[in-house]
Amino acid sequence: MTRVRCDQTKAWGALQAHYDEAGRRFTLREAFAADPKRFEALSQSAPFVFADLSKNLVDARTEALLLALARECGLEAHRDAMFEGRHINATEDRAVLHTLLRRPASEPATGALASPFGDVQSTLAAMLAYAEEIRADHTITDVVNIGIGGSDLGPQMAVLALEQFAAPGKRFHFVSNVDGHELAGILRGLAPEHTLFLIASKTFTTAETMTNAQSARRWFEQSGGVDVARHFAALTTNVEAARAFGIETTFGFWDWVGGRYSLWSAIGLPIALAIGAEGFRGLLAGAHAMDEHFRTAPLAQNLPVRLGLLDVWYRNFHRFTSRSIAPYHSALKRLPAYLQQLEMESNGKRVDMAGAPLAFGTSPVLWGEPGTNGQHAYFQMLHQGTDVTPLEFIAVRDAAHDLPGHHAKLLANALAQAQALMVGQADAGGHKDFPGNRPSTFFVFEQLTPESLGAFLALYEHRVFTSGALWGINSFDQWGVELGKVLARDIEPRLASGDVAGLDASTAGLLARLRPRA
Template identity: 40%
Template sequence: MNSSSLQLSQRVYTPLNALQAHAERLQAQSLSDLIGSDTPSARRRSSSLAFTFNTLHLDLSKQRVTQETLSLLTDWAHSCGLEEKRKALFAGAKMNTSEKREAMHMAARWPTAATPPNGMEDAAAFCQQQRLRLAEIVERVHQREWFGATGQSITDVVHIGVGGSDLGPKLISEALADRPSHTVVNVHFVSSMDGTQLLPLMESLDPATTLLVLASKSFTTADTQFNVQTALVWLSESLEVDVPTICCYQLLGVSSRPDKMTEFGIPDAHQLVFKDWIGGRFSLWSPIGVSVAMQLGMAKFNSLLEGAHMMDRHFLETPLTENLPVLVALVGAWNCQFLNISSHAILPYDARLKSLPAYLQQLEMESNGKSVCLDGRSVTHATCPIIWGDVGSNAQHAFYQLMHQGGHTVSADFVAVAGREVAATQAVRESLASQEQLTLANCLAQAQLFALGDDAIPNALRGSMAQSHRGNQPNSLLLLNQLNAWSMGALLALYEHKVFVQSVLWNLNPFDQPGVELGKKLATRLYQALAGEASEQDIVHDIEHDIVHDIVNDPSTLQLLKKVSEWRK
């Protein structure tokens, strides 16, 4: 018996103890050892770590895991009550404990023809009713029957949101509305609070045919409020129509606060509502996605929802050992907590997925980037890793050098698309097919080199290639048959459920974000200072006493305020 096994035998068995001892043993094996050469055992291992769900294929064979690892991880999930908590999630239990709310984003994509789980019935019915309203609005725009304040039909939509109200719709727009032939209406996204995204739109769009979509769960977020005020002033001055009239004709509101939308001057007919039990970063499937539906059409939007719903069913009904979101979550927790890999790269090998890393940054780090358990105790280990990344073909010429030969260990998700249908001449299709093959070859080669390092270099190239590629960087490959609405829905729902599973393993609440709020509060008084509404003495007083009681006078920030004030004058 080795020392790790002896130590384990001398203490009470728990899944965590077993995983820790297993990790210590596995650290002595490299991925080259696990993957091995082309032998029957290596082929069996690779086959056992490959999983397919409809048009999505997951390969875990380049992860530092064995079947024993997966068995121990599954035992851990069982011991955390994952199956019971999964059922409670879909049944409408108040999983968001700090805000005493359900987390029912799955209801937003539940189809009318399917019976929802017990406890979800009312939520699904409400979402389906709002989806009908959304479809009516989309049809009205597509039929050129939505008229602006001067009587002209809407041709362009400016979607104003931030965070989950922006990242999800923007990702889908880039992925699926990649060519003019794929779009019905032009949609433009504005999220930055500095106005730089809005300025070029005000110079290029026709104000008479532009519809503003204000997407904000709370309807109080400063970023969106300032952007929409500027946009309304632009429309009002350009069309010589007062702002209240513009609000009646050229503003669509999407929020969980219909009272705030009415107070703002948006007519009931131009309001879409979702409940506060849909979190912002889980809200793509709700009316927050209305701009995407306008751009792509309801058929594609419904296909997006269908793909996500089918992943919901897979997650809810499939045993843990074959459940893709569960497997991705377990392996991710293994890398972060037991192999101490604190950095995770998202590397899509398709430029249409360029916003996927940013989308997953919010989804994962805002959900599980926490250090306090549900019971108030401090977490004693790393939880969510740092999520980052870029389109793989660009990343190869940027940071892959560090990942291959630097001193940092990272894990990675490679995301690739097997094929693409293009309506073009035979010669153009053949040329594009060659580009696709080159892209896939680069994706597979980089995943291989991440895992094996120098051992990936063929004998024929040894001596002519630089060595010291460190390897041993665990990675998964998610392969989509095609990048379409259904597969995008399934992919994003997979990551949503991954977040939930990991929150169960780490005993966290993934549906709140208290760490986001403090900076917003501190910014309010500083904004007043920059706008000339408060004196320097007021700022000092607020930092010392009013905003947050334990923040003392900060001369660093004060001298920056002075410099900004000096230069702005």
């Protein structure tokens, strides 16, 4: 498989010339005036998701050049290599098979994928059976998921998003922060005999997770809890360590599943506990439908590809450094944080696959809040600030409640904000002047369901894959999280001893300030 880095292609130079000639002066108002069919040309339906791309700073020429760039970089071959199970995560010599987690049993894998597919199906069946058992156990009223990163963000986001489908009589709590205030606050409202703890750590050694897990077990035992094996389960591959902890129920996953891609695996047990086996299979089905779209649709009609190419256009030619996510649905409140990890941990890289430094930017900063809250917080900057920040709206057509008037106001605000960013407003005095021409993408779900959520998350995964593939980086390792962990292991005992030998002056001074007083 040959990969060509984007800046080493002919299309890259053509895109730069196009940007210099027309792109930097592109005006959305003029584009809509000149082309009455712009919305139809630049909007698209994909499985469970509709996307309006027409308010972006692109035209037919831009898209054609970006598609030429994708082909010259070997995007299709790289995509196919992922689905075939080749070790495209070269720095860790691993396959990237999170899409296999979504593949239905009715479409069995063959060849090298047959064995891992069999493992996936047996683990999924066991996990869902356990989930149904716990859902039927009315003595369990509270489920506490203890994990961090991908073992927390994905399940937490999805459980909140799909709350309308959750089983009555059960509450879900998520602990990730090693700051004991978080765990202590949750434990105050629990009874040990009614609580199930899920310990999510692939190696069962993650420092933050195991610190919280040990404190949870200590609380359980000191509060009169009995039978750790019944009230604790582990999502881990280290069965021996889990058993030593007192846990007998374990569900594993594999080294070809990165943490930020793992909610489809046993890490998704909290989701299955919340929405049931049928709901969890719906989540997988929606993602699989988007997988098939990404795998088979021509590049020009491939929504994840079009979005990933747009990201390259904005990051490397317009030099936009961030992107904001504004879901107009309160249940999606944790979606921006989830997408932040997905994209920034995947594509926040500064060297290519050969280890050579990059001469261009990669991942933008992703950030956001539910849209109506953002309107009264940071939308001021989006409309009138000195930096241009592309914004992504997410709206759901059908409300899941029957409160009169609310949903129409919510949707009207989303539509109005997108319109205002584009058209702006003139004011000679300046203070009420809105420059407009601020780009946005608008996503629409008919309903927020397990299927539509699964499809959207897979859409984003493949979008990140696309931009990473063109940049020539490895989107599937995360070495950047390791150094701080190593240094923390050295610093922790120093907080007790006061030893600052070998530390820089700043760290030594801060450590002295932070040491507990006798």
